[in-house]
Each structure stands twice: as C-alpha cells, then as structure tokens.
Amino acid sequence: xxxxxxxxxxxxxxxxxxxxxxxxxxxVIACDQFxxxxxxxxxxxxxxxxxxxxxxLILPEVFLxxxxxxxxxxxxxxxxxxxxxxxxxxxxxxxIYIQRKINGLYRRGLVVxxxxxxxxxxxxxxxxxxxxxxxxxDRIPPRIRIRKMxxxxxxxxxxxxxxxxxxxxxxxxxxxxxxxKIYDFELMLGSGHLKGYQIDNxxxxxxxxxxxxxxxxxxxxxxxxxxxxxxxxxxxFAVGDGNHSLATAKAFWEEIKPFVSSDHPARFALVELENxxxxxxxxxxxxxxxxxxxxxxxxxxxxxxxxxFSCDEINxxxxxxxxxxxxxxxxxxxxxxxxxxxxxxxxxxxxxxxPVGTLQNFLDVFMANKGAKIxxxxxxxxxxxxxxxxxxxxxxxxxxxxxSDLFKTIVLDGVLPQKxxxxxxxxxxxxxxxxxxxxxxx
Numbered sequence: 262x263x264x265x266x267x268x269x270x271x272x273x274x275x276x277x278x279x280x281x282x283x284x285x286x287x288x289v290i291a292c293d294q295f296x297x298x299x300x301x302x303x304x305x306x307x308x309x310x311x312x313x314x315x316x317x318l319i320l321p322e323v324f325l326x327x328x329x330x331x332x333x334x335x336x337x338x339x340x341x342x343x344x345x346x347x348x349x350x351x352x353x354x355x356x357i358y359i360q361r362k363i364n365g366l367y368r369r370g371l372v373v374x375x376x377x378x379x380x381x382x383x384x385x386x387x388x389x390x391x392x393x394x395x396x397x398x399d400r401i402p403p404r405i406r407i408r409k410m411x412x413x414x415x416x417x418x419x420x421x422x423x424x425x426x427x428x429x430x431x432x433x434x435x436x437x438x439x440x441x442k443i444y445d446f447e448l449m450l451g452s453g454h455l456k457g458y459q460i461d462n463x464x465x466x467x468x469x470x471x472x473x474x475x476x477x478x479x480x481x482x483x484x485x486x487x488x489x490x491x492x493x494x495x496x497x498f499a500v501g502d503g504n505h506s507l508a509t510a511k512a513f514w515e516e517i518k519p520f521v522s523s524d525h526p527a528r529f530a531l532v533e534l535e536n537x538x539x540x541x542x543x544x545x546x547x548x549x550x551x552x553x554x555x556x557x558x559x560x561x562x563x564x565x566x567x568x569x570f571s572c573d574e575i576n577x578x579x580x581x582x583x584x585x586x587x588x589x590x591x592x593x594x595x596x597x598x599x600x601x602x603x604x605x606x607x608x609x610x611x612x613x614x615x616p617v618g619t620l621q622n623f624l625d626v627f628m629a630n631k632g633a634k635i636x637x638x639x640x641x642x643x644x645x646x647x648x649x650x651x652x653x654x655x656x657x658x659x660x661x662x663x664x665s666d667l668f669k670t671i672v673l674d675g676v677l678p679q680k681x682x683x684x685x686x687x688x689x690x691x692x693x694x695x696x697x698x699x700x701x702x703x
C-alpha cells in the first residue's frame with residue numbers, strides 16, 4: 262500500500278459489503294448522535310432486523326452506562342469476526358470519492374488512511390494533523406475497550422482541509438466519468454443520498470496527494486494565515502467530527518507500538534477528508550446554559566475581563582440575536598439571556614480568535630469557582646431562550662463561527678474549547694459504511 266509520508270496519507274485496503282448486502286440497512290449514522298433520543302436507535306434496530314449491518318459493529322452512545330453496554334461490546338467483536346469469516350466483504354485497494362446529497366446540496370469527501378504518527382490531540386500540538394477541539398480524556402477508555410479486540414474499524418471521522426480554490430475535488434470532478442461507481446443508495450431515516458467512486462488509478466492518486474501536499478507548503482501556509490514565514494508548522498488536516506474516535510485510534514497505536522512493526526495497520530486510521538469551504542458544510546453554533554447560579558455573574562465577568570468588558574440592555578431576543586450575529590472586528594459580542602431580560606456582552610481586544618473561545622475561557626473559571634451548579638450545551642436558540650429565562654438560570658447565545666476562521670484559530674490559539682461548533686445537524690453526520698482490517702481475526 263502506497264504511503265505519501267510527507268502528508269501522512271496512505272492508500273487504504275478497504276472492505277465493502279458484497280453485492281448481496283442491502284446498503285440501506287448496512288449503513289448507520291455515527292454512534293455519538295441521537296444520544297438523548299433512544300427512539301431513533303430503536304427505529305434503526307427495526308430497520309436492520311437480522312440483516313448484516315454496521316449497527317452490529319458499533320456501540321451507539323445511547324447505550325453507554327446501561328446494562329447493555331458490556332453485552333454490546335462483546336457482541337461487536339464476535340460479529341466482526343463472523344462478517345470476516347462469512348464472506349460479507351469484498352476488498353479493494355484505493356481511495357473512494359464520495360458525494361453526499363442532503364438538503365439539496367452535495368457534500369464531497371475522500372476516504373483515505375491517515376498516519377497517526379502525524380497526529381496529536383494535545384491542545385498545544387503543532388503536528389500536520391490536529392484536533393479541532395479539546396479532547397475529553399474520560400471518553401477514550403470505552404472506545405479503547407472496543408478497539409483493543411476489534412479486527413475491524415469503520416469510520417465516522419470527518420477530517421477537514423483548507424482548500425479555498427477547491428483544487429483537490431475539482432481534480433476529481435474533472436475525472437468523474439472515468440471512475441467506477443461502487444455504491445449509490447438512499448440513506449435511512451431521511452439522511453440523504455450517498456454515492457461512492459473508486460479511485461484505483463495510481464496517477465490520479467498521486468495527483469490528489471500532490472494537490473494536498475501543495476496546501477501544506479510552508480510558504481503557502483504562512484501566506485494564507487498572514488503568519489511570519491516559518492513561525493508556525495503547517496497544519497494540513499483538522500478533525501471536524503469524530504475527534505474522540507481518532508484520539509482513541511492514536512491512544513491504541515501508542516499502546517501497541519513498542520510490540521509491533523512500524524507498518525502495522527493500527528498505525529493508520531480510516532477517515533473521510535472534506536474541504537472546509539464546501540458549500541454543503543454548514544457550521545452551527547452551540548450555545549451555553551448555566552443552571553442554579555449562586556454568584557453574581559455580571560460582576561464575575563467584569564472582574565474577569567476588566568476594562569475590556571461592557572454590557573448593554575437589549576429589548577427583545579430578536580434584536581439581541583441580530584446584534585450578536587453582526588460582523589465585528591476589534592471586538593467580540595455574545596448575548597446573555599436571564600430571567601431579568603436580555604444583555605449584549607462586548608469584549609474589546611479579546612485574547613482569543615473567536616467569541617466562543619473568549620466566552621469559554623471565562624466559563625471554565627466561573628464553573629471551577631462553583632459559580633453555578635451545571636453547565637450544558639444547547640444547539641437550538643428556541644430551547645436556549647426558553648430554559649435560560651427560568652429562575653436561577655442564565656444562557657449565552659454565541660455567534661456561529663465562520664468556517665474560514667477554523668484553521669487560523671487552531672494555528673493561533675490551539676484547539677478550540679469543547680462544543681465550539683457543530684458541523685450541521687444530527688442527520689447530516691457521517692454514516693458507517695467502509696471497513697478496514699486492523700488486526701487478525703483470531
């Protein structure tokens with residue numbers, strides 16, 4: 262298998278289900294979705310029934326901490342071996358170019374292997390492949406327990422690259438009529454349509470690698486983010502979704518590395534690459550909600566930010582949201598919703614590159630000092646507005662992060678705080694489909 266070491270990319274040997282398998286039942290959504298909606302996963306179970314499916318190869322997080330968790334982990338390992346032994350898969354070596362249609366837009370992706378030697382999830386990492394947000398270490402052990410004994414991996418990891426001129430996918434679109442279509446089907450439960458094209462042509466593989474390599478050239482990288490030449494090591498890939506899954510793959514590789522060869526399959530992880538500038542990739546804001554305040558939060562903010570802090574009363578939620586979403590330059594703004602009304606918080610000359618990072622810095626200190634009992638993260642503004650106005654609560658409405666800010670923020674500030682943004686809604690997340698063998702099926 263060819264490896265392009267300069268960019269940490271390997272041409273994978275992929276396992277796809279054979280022609281007899283119903284792909285609509287085979288492919289299921291990322292395990293970390295619909296965690297508060299067990300009814301979704303019950304519908305998945307009913308759709309799959311007894312058919313071969315990636316549902317049997319994953320642990321939906323809705324089952325974490327339940328009596329079913331251990332039983333499912335054991336069943337996963339058994340099922341993986343059965344699928345390998347029973348001829349469920351057909352192998353091929355190559356890349357897969359993906360087109361996912363949802364909400365009237367096509368999202369493009371490329372299935373590759375990434376070299377975990379080029380990846381770190383430490384917040385201060387300067388590696389070619391980096392996390393985009395803080396990794397919660399407590400979320401890795403349950404995943405490690407599965408991966409340790411699993412002969413297969415199947416990815417829901419989406420890794421972004423910053424290609425404003427779309428040089429990589431334009432190259433593939435130009436060659437689309439020469440590629441072999443290997444799947445074309447409707448995803449379950451309203452999650453759109455998926456097509457995949459095999460890229461086994463060595464010349465095209467090399468052209469793709471070269472286009473990605475160009476994005477990581479030091480001069481181009483420094484110019485793109487207005488950096489002093491050579492002041493920062495190039496960042497080529499940033500994890501968009503599946504941060505903890507890639508961190509698990511890295512932790513497992515570091516654990517076994519002293520005992521295996523340097524080209525062991527577990528050194529690499531199967532992922533889907535996407536261009537952050539793809540019009541179908543939509544960043545959604547994730548708001549903050551505090552329960553059971555026991556400290557004057559306005560006073561705490563003024564103490565934390567000093568002269569950089571200001572607060573204005575706003576009459577309506579609509580006006581507040583419009584002001585927060587307005588473009589700012591030397592200052593950042595976010596909304597505060599409380600039982601006594603709406604306030605616009607302004608921070609002059611902030612230390613962080615995006616408002617959610619500036620706010621989270623304060624909230625981390627505030628919660629460490631037990632300023633409130635609980636912090637939660639809310640996707641919908643309607644839910645935020647409703648709950649934040651209950652006695653003892655306060656909510657913070659944050660603006661959506663511009664996609665073009667993601668890579669520059671990671672370069673300048675390090676990883677973003679937990680729940681800094683969401684790549685679309687639950688139904689748009691990646692589906693498990695492709696597999697890859699990472700250990701012998703004993």
